[in-house]
Amino acid sequence: MGLAEPVRQALSGLLMIEQELLLFAGFWVLVGTVDELAVDCCWLWFRLTGRARTGTISRDEAQAPLRGKAAIFIAAWQEDQVIGHTIRHALSAWQQDDFTLYVGCYGNDPATVTAAIEGADTDPRIRVIIHERAGPTTKADCLNRLYRALCDDEKRSGRAFRCVILHDSEDMVHAAELAVVDAGLVSADFVQLPVRPEPQPASRWVGGHYLDEFTEAHTKSLVVRDGLGAAIPAAGVGCGFARDMLERIAQSRLAAGNPGPFAAECLTEDYELGVLVSRAGGRSRFLRVRDAQGDLVATRAYFPARFRESIRQKTRWIHGIAFQGWERLGWEGGGADTWMALRDRRGPLTAIVLACSYALILVEGVLGVPRIFGWSASMPPPPILGWMIAIGLFSLIWRSLMRALFTGREYGLAQGFWAILRIPVANYIAIMAGRDALSSYVKTLRGGQVIWDKTRHDAHPAAAGGVLAA
Structure with a gap:
């Protein structure tokens, strides 16, 4: 040619x-x-040796009283479309009474405050905490405000909480979650349950790709981490921390001027907190359990359905885990921890x-x-x-x-x-x-400020008829 x-x-x-x-x-x-x-x-x-076996929980075990009082933290900024559904569904799903659900809001976000109060109705297990600062600060800062409220409640009542569980404003919880977390913390300081994105018929491509990624990660990758004894990163939802471990981490942060266990300057404070449990000598577990009907005990939620929102969310994850994780956490730990840190980053x-x-x-x-x-x-x-x-x-x-x-x-x-x-x-x-x-x-x-660049949620699985077995 x-x-x-x-x-x-x-x-x-x-x-x-x-x-x-x-x-x-x-x-x-x-x-x-x-x-x-x-x-x-x-x-x-x-799998072959039985170390990756999915457990089961009976209906009676799922409704059994807790071994101690549980606190659930939800940080909410501009979540008026979903926070009420989250609260109402949690109250209807969980059969135990010995818990307090703390919802962190901001005075300059009255719509979310109103929706949270309406969702709580007159239930004494719900505490809506108004941050003294205007929002948005950071999610970690809001969670630290809830932690201070928990400490104040403990002083007033004279009774300490046994564990703290984290959730997001858009989560649909499983009826057996509290029982599984409560049982897991008998032998561990931190437990993480799976996250199960819900299918969205209107977003088969963008919303649907979360189904693929989370299912593989929470069926295989985290199971391997658990089996190897590597640090388990917290997903920020469906994760429970022993109260004394959380206090230990909070005390270690005081020297750096951080008023609580959550790193206010970190975009993925949940991920970092899970790793710190392992570094503090605590035991972490990833628990896969199915209920009496065979449903996975997991946190269900709708994930971003449009490209722009999905890219923004994953930008925050990569920034926090890869860049800030390298900078803030370094490469401590054994061979398994280093391998998993390389994968994360x-x-x-x-x-x-x-x-x-x-x-x-x-x-x-x-x-x-x-x-x-x-x-x-x-x-x-x-x-x-x-x-x-x-x-x-x-x-x-x-x-x-x-x-x-x-x-x-x-x-x-x-x-x-x-x-x-x-x-x-x-x-x-x-x-x-x-x-x-x-x-x-x-x-x-270059001196830019870390801000809460969160994903806004306009729909909730419970509002679309999502129901979990009690």
């Missing part, structure tokens, strides 16, 4: 870019494949590798046209490139099958099929969130 010299030079340049992208993406896909296969092998071994690198992979597809498309008409490459690819491409193809097929398997088992075969189709959507969100997380982190290094 005869080509003008400028065109030939441009194609030769693209050919060099093609090989560089193939080598870069191929290397990191190889590393990722080894990492994921190691997790898969651990999970299979734990790979978000920015994953975004780069994915972006390069999709750029490679564009380059291949451009080069494909002259190749069809007979243009031959003058630069032979290195032999290792073929192996990398083969491993990358294997990784794509294997990961797709695993994702479909986990999603299909929890949500049905149709959702398992959609899990494969949603992979490009998840990749796009990961790329954009990684880019935005780097940008926001650089701004904080």
Whole structure:
């Protein structure tokens, strides 16, 4: 094929870019494949040896009295559309009486205050706490305000709480949650229950990709962490902390001027708190339990249904876990903790590798046209490139099958099929969130303030007819 010299030079340049992208993406896909296969092998071994068995809880056990008083913390800013549903559903689902639900609000957010009070009605187990500062501060700051209210209540009553459980304003709790957390804290200082995103027919792609990611993470990855004895990060919902452990962490933060156990300057204070439990010598557990009807004892919620909100949410996660986690938590712990920390903080690198992979597809498309008409490459690819491409193809097929398997088992075969189709959507969100997380982190290094860039919620599963077995 005869080509003008400028065109030939441009194609030769693209050919060099093609090989560089193939080598870069191929290397990191190889590393990722080894990492994921190691997790898969651990999970299979734990399953075969019975160490990853899902427990069960009977109806009587789910309704049994608690071993001590529980406190539930919910920080709420501009959540008037969902907070009332959350409170009413929790009161109707939980059969125990020995708990207090603390809802943190702000005086300059009267709609949320009103919705919380209406949801509580006259139930004495609900305490709506108005922050003395105007909102939004940060979620951790709001949680610390609730912690101070808890301490004040303990002094007035002369009775200490046994545990503190965290939830978000949009959560739909399970009827057996308090019983499972209460039992788990007999032998642990922190327990985390699974999170189960609810399907949204109007958002099959964006909202649906959370089904795939959380199901695989909370069926396999966290099970492996638990089996290895690595630190369990708190998800901020459905997680329970022993009261004395929370006080120990709060006291350790006083020297840094932090008025409570939650790091007010951290975007993922829940994740950090879970890791700190392990570093303080406490025992952490991830508990998978099913009720008498076979339903998973998990926190259900609707996740963002639009690209913009999903990217913003994951930007906050990557910023807090990858960048602030590296800066604030370092690399303490044993081999299992280091391995899991590397996995947690790979978000920015994953975004780069994915972006390069999709750029490679564009380059291949451009080069494909002259190749069809007979243009031959003058630069032979290195032999290792073929192996990398083969491993990358294997990784794509294997990961797709695993994702479909986990999603299909929890949500049905149709959702398992959609899990494969949603992979490009998840990749796009990961790329954009990684880019935005780097940008926001650089701004904080230049003196920018960390703010509560939360996701607004307009719908609640309970309002859509969601019901959990009592």
